Amino acid sequence: MIRETITHSIQEALNAVGITAENIVLEHPVDLSHGDFSCNVAMMLAKKEGRNSKELAEEIVKNLKETSEIQKVEVAGPGFINFFLSQEFFTGQIENILEEESKWGSNELLNGKKIMVEYTQPNPFKPFHIGHLMSNTIGESISRLVEFSGAETRRANYQGDIGLHVAKALWGIGKEGFDARSVGDLGIAYAYGHEKYEEDENAKLEIIELNKRIVAKDSDLMDTYTIGLNTSLNHFEEIYKVLDTKFDYYFFEGQSLPIGLEMVEKGLESGIFRESEGAVVFPGEEYGFHTRVFKTQYGTTTYETRDLGLPLLKQKEFNFDTSITITAVEQKTYFDVVFKAFSLLNPDFKGKLIHIPHGMMQLASGKMSSRKGNVITGESLINEMKTGALKKMKSSEVENKDEAAEQVGVAAIKYSVLKQSTGKNISFDEEQSLSFEGDSGPYLQYTNARILSILDKAKTEGIKEEVRKLSGVTEIEKLLPRFPEVVERAAREYEPHYVTTYLTDVASAFNSWYGQTKILDGTDEAPYKLACAHAVSITLKNGLWLLGIKAPERM
């Protein structure tokens, strides 16, 4: 809004000087002392107009119309035009935040769009490790971002109830007598089956045979299979609860398989797929990717076959405009190939399927692999963080200590994932990388809890918040109005970290202010300072929600 006002005003000033410019960009200077908005048109146009950029800037400023929202305009450096907004503007924003409350920060970028977000994708019979934690954290945040930006949003999970990994686990259970009721045993059985598959030719053939029997639903296997499947799925549900994720749809590979297989047959007829060395492949090389197998020489299907059928399965449930698939970056080229094959078979899906790759959790000790069995499970990490949080909590003040500690622990993990851009790897050091101090999830939660307790105190003392201007604009007043545009950018780029870093700036500005000022100081300024504190709390709370982090009232 204010952005448009200023842009328009600059446009008019340029016209007055006799210059037309189509692209006027306003940015927030990094340094708040450089103003609230900064414009670089003068420097952009100076050369073309054959003028000195600083003089041009001065002339533009002379022709700007005055409004109540702008306090002053300055020319600085090589020709920046800096706009300082007025106290009336900032006071009005605080009032606006208090009114909008839970809606504060939302935008209309994706109004009317139907978006399905698929994430987490753990596989039954295999451990839920910290990589899944990462996918879940990013997926949940992206879901909330698009939802807050107006999209009709559905959360989907896609799980491998069939496939070679199941055969490996069941084979391991059969050989070594592991217990299918135990999550731990399933993980070990899988790692064992995988190891033998790689090094023992007989075992490999047995597992392939077993795989066929599973797909055919051989009744001798179904008891163990069902027990193992439910053990895994129930375990996953417990974790989703802690992570505050509720899926609208659960898709299984068993469902997408027949659809995918039919598409492969169709593609083989039309020449999109080829036969090669007894297998059916998609010659991705012809499209700048690489070739992948969609049906093996043993007659079994691959993950590719199943992923090929998935978009149609999704569409049947929810007629999406956009289907987002979130996985680790190691699968990037894999999805390039599968989506290419899919779009050749279904041209009307053009532009509707998006793959967002996220970085990998890297251990100091090397690559984590559930096949090798050297994984850190999501559960153990959450518990470790929770224990750490419990130690820090003051015993007397907190009622639901256990619940709060869990929320703090989860916040620490989620923050460390969401503070950096999505594509980057996280080098995971258990000792150091998850902190409760400084740049952290608990820091944001703590700041909010601190404000809530001030609001409580004000209530008992009968002090009411009141919006009226004071002399001097604080840093938090300058930062808070930026929240909606931060959210919009994060949603547009599918980058939650913009929200994370913004919230950290806000919390830091608040704590700094808090250190210098007493809010409930008994003066007539207290009601407005209280209103500002409340506005910070609303922003933190809504922002934390976007990150999928809970905001406990006491911690």
Added chain:
RNA sequence: GCCUCUGUGGUGAAAUGGAUAUCACAACGGUCUUCGGAACCGUUAUUCUGGGUUCGAAUCCUGGCAGGGGCACCA
């Protein structure tokens, strides 16, 4: 080998082509707790390398170096 992503203080990160590169951790020094110290204030220290584009480059182009990931029946 080919494709692709990444390289920012001692460490982990941020920066729609903008001004003096921003945070946090660690280290060192301070606030001494009256609204919650999981906090605040201060000090030290950073854009892999050569060239190019631009009024202006951590960012764009190009050569090199280093690392991650992918490249046929795993997911």
